[in-house]
Amino acid sequence: MIRIEALTHVYPGRRRQPSRVAVSDLTLSVPDGTFTILSGPNGSGKSTLFRILCGLSVPSRGRVLIGGHDLLRDPAAARALMGVVFQNPAVDKHLSVTENLSIHGALYGLSGAALRARMDEALAWTDLDGRLSDRVDTLSGGLARQVELAKCLLTRPRLLLLDEPTTGLDPASRRAFLDALGRLRRALGMTVLMTSHIFSEAETVDRVAIMADGQLLAHDTPQALRARLTGDVVVIETDRPDALAARLRGDLGAGVIRHGDDLRVDEVPGGDAVAFLERVLADYRPEVRGITVKQPTLEDVFIHVTAEARAAGRGGVSEIPRGPTSAEEQQESAA
Numbered sequence: 001m002i003r004i005e006a007l008t009h010v011y012p013g014r015r016r017q018p019s020r021v022a023v024s025d026l027t028l029s030v031p032d033g034t035f036t037i038l039s040g041p042n043g044s045g046k047s048t049l050f051r052i053l054c055g056l057s058v059p060s061r062g063r064v065l066i067g068g069h070d071l072l073r074d075p076a077a078a079r080a081l082m083g084v085v086f087q088n089p090a091v092d093k094h095l096s097v098t099e100n101l102s103i104h105g106a107l108y109g110l111s112g113a114a115l116r117a118r119m120d121e122a123l124a125w126t127d128l129d130g131r132l133s134d135r136v137d138t139l140s141g142g143l144a145r146q147v148e149l150a151k152c153l154l155t156r157p158r159l160l161l162l163d164e165p166t167t168g169l170d171p172a173s174r175r176a177f178l179d180a181l182g183r184l185r186r187a188l189g190m191t192v193l194m195t196s197h198i199f200s201e202a203e204t205v206d207r208v209a210i211m212a213d214g215q216l217l218a219h220d221t222p223q224a225l226r227a228r229l230t231g232d233v234v235v236i237e238t239d240r241p242d243a244l245a246a247r248l249r250g251d252l253g254a255g256v257i258r259h260g261d262d263l264r265v266d267e268v269p270g271g272d273a274v275a276f277l278e279r280v281l282a283d284y285r286p287e288v289r290g291i292t293v294k295q296p297t298l299e300d301v302f303i304h305v306t307a308e309a310r311a312a313g314r315g316g317v318s319e320i321p322r323g324p325t326s327a328e329e330q331q332e333s334a335a
């Protein structure tokens with residue numbers, strides 16, 4: 001459904017601001033009827049890529065095909081296949097659910113019985129039953145997002161593009177939104193591409209694409225990505241991350257990733273994470289505030305591949321700032 005070929009996007013520099021490569025020679029295919037999550041740290045180029053896919057930005061180089069239509073040469077045909085849910089609300093919160101959908105339908109030439117039929121069809125995927133006459137600003141955040149989804153389904157898109165659609169939703173609303181997307185994909189064979197920072201969302205999709213510094217670092221099933229880390233991960237909390245990381249590297253030969261203020265060792269020397277934990281506690285106890293051994297999750301894989309790429313010089317920074325959604329992840333695991 002989507003073919004991205006050698007795509008590069010450079011923001012030109014201005015005065016003292018240098019030009020910036022936001023997407024760099026990126027090639028990616030999203031097959032028909034699949035649900036893909038595009039993830040990456042802040043500034044990795046997701047929004048730039050998303051804007052290009054929606055036709056809002058023109059790339060510096062490369063080609064994008066949507067359903068076989070070249071997005072640059074035949075934008076109308078390519079865009080006719082897609083529905084887009086942006087991060088910022090695109091519904092009028094002072095109008096009711098029905099009014100929002102009617103106005104959007106009218107923009108696409110739908111009216112009367114045809115419009116009502118399309119509205120019923122689109123709303124069937126949501127939990128908005130019984131709230132159709134309510135103003136959007138009286139709905140919960142989760143239901144308001146579902147209005148956006150229903151709005152975009154009115155035109156029966158074959159491809160749904162969503163930019164962090166669940167940001168700010170509580171775990172239950174987030175789950176309800178993702179469930180609706182999953183049902184759409186299964187029942188209508190719709191292709192879904194969604195950007196997200198929330199790794200628990202990626203566990204159930206078909207494919208996960210990981211970007212950093214404008215490049216595609218990995219694109220695989222969640223299972224295959226998880227299989228990249230074979231052993232347990234040791235996470236160390238410390239007040240002196242740089243000093244402790246240097247000692248663990250020097251003394252124990254451990255590959256240490258700094259993630260925020262935590263240190264992570266996901267390929268433990270000798271392969272025995274518990275033995276490694278005991279060694280760290282025995283030798284560096286005063287510097288360790290907390291230490292955990294855990295099975296790898298998709299977030300761990302993400303941290304691993306991003307660090308690997310940066311170590312290989314594709315980035316330029318050796319540490320990974322903690323993602324902005326860790327609070328949401330914590331909220332989710334607490335729920």
Ligand SMILES: Nc1ncnc2c1ncn2[C@@H]1O[C@H](COP(=O)(O)OP(=O)(O)OP(=O)(O)O)[C@@H](O)[C@H]1O
Pocket residue numbers: 011020021022040041042043044045046047048049
């Ligand atoms: N309008 C712009 N002008 C110049 N540089 C830009 C512009 N928009 C983005 N960038 C730069 O391009 C790079 C990629 O940014 P982009 O917003 O696409 O990343 P992102 O992965 O979506 O980040 P986030 O998760 O924070 O939204 C960053 O270095 C950013 O500073």
